[in-house]
Amino acid sequence: MTAVPVWAQLVYLACAVGFILALKGLSGPRTARTGNLVGAAAAVIACAVPFFYVDLDHVVLILVAIAVGTVGGVVGARRVQMTQMPQMVALFNGVGGGAAALVALLELHEILEQPGGVDVVGWFVLVATAFTIFVGSVSFAGSVITFAKLQELMSSAPLVFPGLAIVFGASLVAGVGLATQLALSPAMWVGIVLALVGLLFGALLVLPVGGADVPIVISLLNAFTGLTVAAGGYVLDNVVLLVAGTLVGASGTFLTLLMAKAMGRSVSNILFGALKGGSTLG
Amino acid sequence: MNDAVVWLTIFVLSVFVGIEVIAKVSSTLHTPLMSGANAIHGIILLGAILVTGTTDNALALVIGLVAIVLAAVNMVGGFVVTDRMLQMFVRRKRPARTEPGATEGGAR
Numbered sequence: 155m156t157a158v159p160v161w162a163q164l165v166y167l168a169c170a171v172g173f174i175l176a177l178k179g180l181s182g183p184r185t186a187r188t189g190n191l192v193g194a195a196a197a198v199i200a201c202a203v204p205f206f207y208v209d210l211d212h213v214v215l216i217l218v219a220i221a222v223g224t225v226g227g228v229v230g231a232r233r234v235q236m237t238q239m240p241q242m243v244a245l246f247n248g249v250g251g252g253a254a255a256l257v258a259l260l261e262l263h264e265i266l267e268q269p270g271g272v273d274v275v276g277w278f279v280l281v282a283t284a285f286t287i288f289v290g291s292v293s294f295a296g297s298v299i300t301f302a303k304l305q306e307l308m309s310s311a312p313l314v315f316p317g318l319a320i321v322f323g324a325s326l327v328a329g330v331g332l333a334t335q336l337a338l339s340p341a342m343w344v345g346i347v348l349a350l351v352g353l354l355f356g357a358l359l360v361l362p363v364g365g366a367d368v369p370i371v372i373s374l375l376n377a378f379t380g381l382t383v384a385a386g387g388y389v390l391d392n393v394v395l396l397v398a399g400t401l402v403g404a405s406g407t408f409l410t411l412l413m414a415k416a417m418g419r420s421v422s423n424i425l426f427g428a429l430k431g432g433s434t435l436g
Numbered sequence: 437m438n439d440a441v442v443w444l445t446i447f448v449l450s451v452f453v454g455i456e457v458i459a460k461v462s463s464t465l466h467t468p469l470m471s472g473a474n475a476i477h478g479i480i481l482l483g484a485i486l487v488t489g490t491t492d493n494a495l496a497l498v499i500g501l502v503a504i505v506l507a508a509v510n511m512v513g514g515f516v517v518t519d520r521m522l523q524m525f526v527r528r529k530r531p532a533r534t535e536p537g538a539t540e541g542g543a544r
Contacts, residue, residue, distance in 0.1 A: 173476050174453055180472040180518075181461035187522045190472050194515040197475070201482045201511075210489030212497060219488075219501040220481070223508025230509070231516035236524060242517055243471045246478070250510030254480045256503035260487040260496050267493075278440055373470045376477070383477045384450075388443055390483050396443065397450050402477045404454030409461070409470060416463050 162207045163393070165199065170397040172196025177405055200394050241304035244372045248297025251379040254386050255290030255349055258283050261389050262336075262345045277337050282385040284333035287345055290382040291352025292359065293375045299360040300368050300375070310365030312428035318358060319429050325355040362428035370413050370424055377406025468521045475514025481507035 158166075172192050179189015201220075204210065227246070234242045262283050265275055272280070303310045332348040356375075363371050380402025387395025414421045461469055484507045488500030 173479075174457060176472065176476065177454070177469075178457040180469045181458045181465060183462065183465060183525065186465060186468060186472075186525065187519065190468075190475075190515060190518045190522060193472060193476055197479050197481075197511055197515070200479060201485060204482065204485055204489065208486065208489060210485070211492070212489060215497070215501055216485055216488055216504060219504035220485075220508050223481075223505040224512045226505070227509040227511070227513025228516055231513040231520065234517065236520075239467065239471070239517065239521060242513075243467075243474050246510045246514045246517065247474045249506040250474070250477050250480055250514075253484055253503040253507035253510065254477075256499055256506070257480060257483045257487050260491065260500055260503070263493070263496055264487065264491070276440065369467070369470075373466075376470055376474045380473065380477045383480045383483075384447065386480060386483050388447075390486055392483060392486065393446065395479060395483055396446055398476050398479045400447050400450035401454040401457075402473045404451040405458045406470070406473050408455045409458060409466065409473070412461070412463075413466050413470075416466070 158391075159207050162203050165203050166392070166394040169196040169200040169394050172199075173398045173401055177401060200398075238305070240369050240372060241301045244297045244300040244304065244368075244375070247372065247376045247379055248294045248301065251290045251293025251297065251375070251382060253290075254379065254382040255287050255294060255352070257386055258286035258290065258382075258389060259345050259349065261386075262287070262340065263342060266340060266342060272340050279389055280337040280340055281333070282388045283345075284336040284348060286382045286385045286389065287336075287348050288329050288333055288352040288355075289378050289385075291349045292356035293379045293382065295353040295356030296360040296375045296378075297356075297372070299357050300363075300372055303360075303363075303365055303368055310368070312364045313361040314428050318362065322355070322358040322429075325351055325358060329355055359425065362426070363424060364428070367417075367419070367424040370410060370417070370419075370421065373406060373410040373413055374421065374425075377403050377410060380404075380406050464525070468518055468525065471514060471518040471521060475511060475518055478507055478511025478514050481511050483507075 173196055176189045176193030179185040265272055302308045329351045332344055336344045360371055380399050384396050384399030384403055387399055484503040488504055491497055491500060
């Protein structure tokens, strides 16, 4: 990948600061809207930067894809009713996680194809790639299920079937095993299977959660996506992804705890209450 | 300093910053904050642009373009939906809505 020139690194730094200010602004009622706009400006500027220093191919296709996504995002965000906001956030979070997983799969392909093969990158990069593929898929599948629950495309009651806990545990073990496999002897099929196991794990994570608890799970999945973006930033050697992703991962995790506390519930009870036979608010 | 350690340092410091900046959030702002943070991780769009723009494999190009569309939906939709939530929030506080930053609204 092209070395990043100093001016671009400085712009990335400014954008990272913009994201910090955005989160700071969003946590106070008077500054919230300004904070959101600062975040949006930082995101747009950061995404414009690579066009000026990387010798990008397929620029027209990329711009078309951005335009399609932008129109989709704006239309979705404007049409949604106020009462449907949580599921809209879940859906946006899910597509973000899915995008991160796809980016990591593509980067895995690049790593395998490059001259010199996998020996050029350290095992730590492969671990970060595996993390992004797995957790990104978890976030995608989990968010789609939460969307379906809140949109009443499926029952919002906790859904538990016999053996769910066993399949759930097995998919986690399989995920960790495949991630280890990917770090030790990387291959494309391992990455793809890892993504599929992630989808299964994400769905099973969210199915037993009752409708009233879903917003907290959305917040948790949001933090997950943040961490996948951070790991993706390490893989791609891009500092603004690392900082933005980590900020979201950390603040999202903390926010999840705050939200659970405000509801007087513990996060583990929300996630695993139905599995233990206890109640989860439905 | 070892490269990986530099990255680890940035990561650890960002964790603390991320927690600190939102530590005092009021509970009414939980949902907009979640939504705003959600929009920020749409920055994966930048990563999607980088991998798509440097690939020469047809299948990888298609997957990359899909990733760009998804990431753009996340980023743009996220910021727009957050702004709508906050508009509602401001309106509820002050019946005659004024632009944020304009101070002529006076009494709250």
